Amino acid sequence: MVDLTALLADLAAESEQLDALVAPLPPQAWARPTPAPGWTVGHQIAHLAWTDEMARLAATDVDAFYASVTSAPDVSRLVDHGAEQFLAAPAELLARWRAGRAALIDALTAVPPGDKLPWYGTRMSPASMATARIMETWAHGEDVADALGVTRAPTARLRHVAHLGFRTLGHGFAAHGRALPTAPVRVELTAPDGDTWAFGPADAADRVTGPALDFCRLVTQRRHRADLALTATGATADEWLDVAQAFAGPPGAGREPRAASGAGAPA
Structure with missing residues (x-):
């Protein structure tokens, strides 16, 4: 059996590590380009905040999740549109990301055992969703670290x-x-x-x-x-x-x- 509580603790820790990297940055550093074409440091955090919100909707309001997909102006640009939609001034964006990831952990904790959550082209268990969020948080953190010229020590996560x-x-x-x-x-x-x-x-x-x-x-x-x-x-x-x-x-x-x-x- 997968320990969802342990997974969610690792997700929180991975997010906190990236939070500690970006929180002290001056506003101009949030506009620094990252290796992802067209994406700044701010876009990377906005993407994580948007994806956390989509995952929370998948766990709490299936109809709202599907509506977010069908109402997108251009499905082929869904990811870029999400980052652009959530992009804001650093302090506002940081607060939104923090609140959203905490809400996601609460939502995944409350999913009934055995339930699968809708996702883009598939369905996922809460444990799989948590694992995917760890992966994305770490990967986008790599882009941020590259943009800032920082080397992050790898962890057991x-x-x-x-x-x-x-x-x-x-x-x-x-x-x-x-x-x-x-x-x-x-x-x-x-x-x-x-x-x-x-x-x-x-x-x-x-x-x-x-x-x-x-x-x-x-x-x-x-x-x-x-x-x-x-x-x-x-x-x-x-x-x-x-x-x-x-x-x-x-x-x-x-x-x-x-x-x-x-x-x-x-x-």
Whole structure:
């Protein structure tokens, strides 16, 4: 059984870590561009606030959630529109994000056992929703940290991101219009504390190995594969590293190799 209480505590901790990074920033720093084209630091936080609100609606008011989708002026720009809608002056945005993420935790706690929540193209358990929120909070936090030139120390919470990245192997192939693989893949990652996190059959011929931080950056498309110390053994594992995508929706544009873009080595 998944411990929802522990998951929600990790979601709160991941949010608080990012909050501590942005809260002291002067207003001009919130306008600093991030690696996501067209998105500032403020857009990144606004996106998290908007997505938390959509997740809260999914847990508390299904009709309102679906109405938010059908009333969008351009579904193809739903994510950008959400960030733009929630963007505000730093103090207002920070307060909105804090209130919204607290409300989401309360909402997920109250979902009856066994219920599934609507989401974009799928349905999710409260535990899966909490895991996805951890993944997104961490990933958008990476963009903020990159924009500010800050290196964040990885934590044990990355295990949630890594596990989600492994579980969405098939989604990465499907999102890119490729046939679902039939060969199982074993993933063995070096955790921040030096331990090993392993997913998949121990006897699988196809394997991915390397630092957990690099794997998480890959599956959230925060770094190009060429900039990461990941090793793929086998054709399926090798192809997966080109299409891996832990987030829902169409394939992301990904990131250019940092050396090619002049951004330097990964932080």
